[in-house]
Amino acid sequence: MLSRSAERLYWLARYLERTENIARLVSVHMNLLMDLPNGVEMGWQQLIRINTSEPQFYEKYNAANEHNITRFLLSDETYPGSLFSSLSAARENIRTSRDLLPDEAWEQVNEMYLYVKNNRDSVYNRSNRVVFLNEILKGCQRFTGLLSGYMSHNHPYRFIRLGKNIERADMTSRILDLASLLLADSRSDEMRQYETILWVNILKALNAQLMYRQHVRSSVNGDDVLNFLLLNANLPRSVSCCIAEIAGCINALPNNDALPEEVVKLEAYVQAIDTRHTTQAQLREILDDLQNKLGELHDRVSNNWFKQGIAE
Numbered sequence: 001m002l003s004r005s006a007e008r009l010y011w012l013a014r015y016l017e018r019t020e021n022i023a024r025l026v027s028v029h030m031n032l033l034m035d036l037p038n039g040v041e042m043g044w045q046q047l048i049r050i051n052t053s054e055p056q057f058y059e060k061y062n063a064a065n066e067h068n069i070t071r072f073l074l075s076d077e078t079y080p081g082s083l084f085s086s087l088s089a090a091r092e093n094i095r096t097s098r099d100l101l102p103d104e105a106w107e108q109v110n111e112m113y114l115y116v117k118n119n120r121d122s123v124y125n126r127s128n129r130v131v132f133l134n135e136i137l138k139g140c141q142r143f144t145g146l147l148s149g150y151m152s153h154n155h156p157y158r159f160i161r162l163g164k165n166i167e168r169a170d171m172t173s174r175i176l177d178l179a180s181l182l183l184a185d186s187r188s189d190e191m192r193q194y195e196t197i198l199w200v201n202i203l204k205a206l207n208a209q210l211m212y213r214q215h216v217r218s219s220v221n222g223d224d225v226l227n228f229l230l231l232n233a234n235l236p237r238s239v240s241c242c243i244a245e246i247a248g249c250i251n252a253l254p255n256n257d258a259l260p261e262e263v264v265k266l267e268a269y270v271q272a273i274d275t276r277h278t279t280q281a282q283l284r285e286i287l288d289d290l291q292n293k294l295g296e297l298h299d300r301v302s303n304n305w306f307k308q309g310i311a312e
Contacts, residue, residue: 005100006159007306008093013163015090016109020140021171022073022083025050025205027133030126032201036194044069050174051081067124074132075120083136084120087113102150105143112139155253162249162301169242170294175205176229177287199225206237226275226283239290243267246297257304266293 025047033043045064048057053072056079061068076082080089091113098106115135122128151157178198199220203209206229215232216224232238247263250256273286 003306005097006156007302008097009100009156009159010163010301010306012090012093012097013160014167015086015093016140016143017164017167017171018081018086019083019090019112020137021167022081022086023133023136023140024207025175026070026073027130027137028201028205030129031204032197035197046178047073050177052174053079053081056081070123070129074123074129075116084116087116087136100156102146104146104150108139108143108146112136112143115139158249158253159305161245162253165242165245165249166294166298166301168237169239169246170291172206172229172237172239172242173287173290173294175202176226177284178202195222196220202229208235208237211235223276230270230273230275239270240267243270250301253305255305259300259304262297262300266297269293 029044029047043064044066045054047069048054048064051073057064057069057072060076060078061072072079072082074083077084077088079085087109091109094101094106094109112135116132119128119132122132147157147160196219199222200209202225203212203220208229211232211234212220212225212228215234216228218224228235229238231240233240233244235241243263243266247260247267250259250263270290275283278286
């Protein structure tokens with residue numbers, strides 16, 4: 001396959017994974033705020049902090065309230081990280097790669113794009129927003145199922161899995177960055193009182209609450225949640241599982257240069273994280289470093305296959 005085709009498939013997967021993650025974050029955050037009393041310091045601004053998009057947000061908006069942040073994250077055409085922008089980019093990448101994918105995959109992404117385009121105003125009303133976000137989540141899951149069931153699991157499919165899991169690992173690390181607020185010594189007594197609700201919210205954001213209860217078999221607490229979402233080898237959205245998926249894709253692709261060794265180092269770095277003996281400041285530093293390492297891995301993937309080409 002051509003390197004430009006591989007790059008389009010890789011970014012198609014990243015943009016669709018980003019679309020699903022944004023929808024999941026906003027949906028779960030809405031439910032969280034309904035469970036928390038007024039005064040607990042977990043407002044809407046946390047969502048733009050996760051994505052490190054505060055500078056872009058404050059260039060356009062003065063107040064970090066629900067209306068502005070949901071508009072910014074879900075329907076803003078000018079913010080490249082919004083749900084609408086991500087889905088638009090995914091549609092463009094699949095439009096130019098239709099010869100490599102099942103027709104149903106293109107139809108699914110196009111239908112999602114048209115739905116979002118025609119219902120962007122619905123994000124301003126909470127009840128309509130719930131319906132809007134559920135449609136997006138279902139659409140992304142249908143797309144994943146279509147590819148898994150209809151598409152040959154060959155090199156094009158591996159580039160899709162590679163992009164999806166790099167994006168997924170990055171988002172999981174950003175969601176875990178919220179733990180810095182939960183673990184901060186300066187957190188209020190009221191925050192401490194509702195910590196369990198906040199940890200449950202983090203599990204829900206990664207669709208991991210049921211699996212946590214099955215595997216950990218204990219009450220929800222910070223250390224166990226962090227270790228589960230970082231290190232569990234069987235949870236699809238854990239960082240460790242994503243890295244294992246990345247390794248499998250890279251090892252099966254041609255012309256992989258020294259990338260397998262790089263992924264082994266990344267996996268060892270994650271496995272060495274010990275949240276039970278880590279301060280809040282150290283955890284933030286570790287997660288920031290992990291995001292940088294994932295960015296470096298993306299650069300290596302891009303340089304190796306998309307700029308130099310693919311040799312069979």
